[in-house]
Amino acid sequence: MDIDIVFLTHLNLDHVDTNMTKDNEVWKQTFPKTQHMVRKSDWEVFSHMINNPASNYLEEQVQPLLSSGNLYLLEGEISLTEWVVTIPTPGHAPGHTSLLIDSDGAKQLLWEMQPIYLHRWSKLHRKRTRPDCIWALSQTRFWRNYKSRIQAILQAYSLEVMQPI
Numbered sequence: 001m002d003i004d005i006v007f008l009t010h011l012n013l014d015h016v017d018t019n020m021t022k023d024n025e026v027w028k029q030t031f032p033k034t035q036h037m038v039r040k041s042d043w044e045v046f047s048h049m050i051n052n053p054a055s056n057y058l059e060e061q062v063q064p065l066l067s068s069g070n071l072y073l074l075e076g077e078i079s080l081t082e083w084v085v086t087i088p089t090p091g092h093a094p095g096h097t098s099l100l101i102d103s104d105g106a107k108q109l110l111w112e113m114q115p116i117y118l119h120r121w122s123k124l125h126r127k128r129t130r131p132d133c134i135w136a137l138s139q140t141r142f143w144r145n146y147k148s149r150i151q152a153i154l155q156a157y158s159l160e161v162m163q164p165i
Contacts, residue, residue: 003031005080008038010093011046011062019061027060029070036065037080039088040073042095 008015019036020027043066049055050063065071074097078086087109089098099110 003034006031006034006036007080007086007097007099008036009098010096011038011042011058012093013057013061016061017057020064027064029065029068034070035072036070037072037074037078037086039086039095039097040075041088041090042093042097043071043073045094 006019008019018030021030022028043062046055046058046062050058062071074086077088080086080099083101083103085100085102087098087100089096101108101110
């Protein structure tokens, strides 16, 4: 299987923890011929945490890619192919990025829903068995602001909301 690009939506551990794999106690790039990509604004924030013991994954999983020239730091919108464009969707992480796919005029924006609800995860986590907690979240100023940003993105790219896959 040939993989050319590994697109990182952001640099949280659960999104980068397989960039590198250990082989005989040596960290090696999981896909050695691959260009990894992440938004520069995300790296600028996460790079300040690299010496924090709680963020040692950055030193193991991200820094080697940057040092070897295999991590491209995106700025603005970038066309990955003629039909795939990166779109800044900050929220869950400062440089959170999604992909806009435009094939013969049929457009879809691929993003995870985490930017919408995980900002309040500590509150949701305590109440996660209560179905009304998500409704309560929808009434907060945070949600209203985020909802308006989502609507602006959808409108800017002539997109419609579809059911999650």
